[in-house]
Amino acid sequence: RIPDIVTVAEAQQLFMSTRVLSYRVFYFTIYTMGLRLGEGLNLQVGDIDTTRMRVHIRNAKGNKDRLVPLPLSTLQVLRKFWVVHKNPVLIFPNRARGLKGAHLAESPLDRGGVQKTIKLVTEEMGLKKHFLSLLTP
Template identity: 55%
Template sequence: MNKTQTQHFQRLYQKHVDALYRQGKADTTIDVYSRAVRRITAFFDRCPDTLTADNLKTYFSSLVKTHSWSTVKTDRNGLQFFYHHTLNKQWPWVDIIKPPQRKTLPVILTQLEIQRIINQTQELRYQVFILTTYSMGLRLGETLNLTVADIDSQRMKAHVRLGKGKKDRLVTLPQKTLSALR
């Protein structure tokens, strides 16, 4: 890209990032959506507002061969956001790329397997961490962010703050977990 094109891209890119912030997107979402715009710009060495549907098909065909489906989906979503909120254009090419639908069951450990993991763990703090995470159905980050003030032993609830989607929620606190936390 020449200097004028680069300046034009930088203005659009900043407009894109500003729109992401205005929408209240998480920092990680802003990062991956912005990366998608930078990646397609580098791929064609031109500003994304000049790309055609055939260009997008070419790009996504290449992306599928070199990146994970997760990356392909986030690039698609990031570019769709760019077109809609930055360029004020419709994104008529959503069907250009459609990741395969996989329906797999999650791996769920049995109580015996969890008990073995806890018993093999040497330090008490790690045993309590594993028990708390598993028994309350928490994500790792949610368990790490728990504080004493979040535990309500009267109602047998724990307040999970800023979980997935930056949402708070109350979860049941099993008696065994409460005993271990004490």
């Protein structure tokens, strides 16, 4: 059976319906770059090469590294988001201390929180597609 893929319109609806900024930026990033949940959570500032417009994905599936293209729109969103949290290492710092303490976070967003939020948002939107397939580990 071939899985039903998410349309661009559905993805845009998901981004706009996600109220929490860090989750909205996270979903946009993994969607536009074709990343798995764990790959997105583990992104670090040093992984982004703006000169070559690519991102180094460490310990991807099969414990291999890979390089993925960095769309300009994604770079622009990530830059605006970084100005908000200013964590020197993590692209998606844990929200435990709120945005004011995000620059001190030593761990990424919580995997369960990311999964729970996307499930709630898609239910609120009335979408039947399984968006969590976007977020496979």
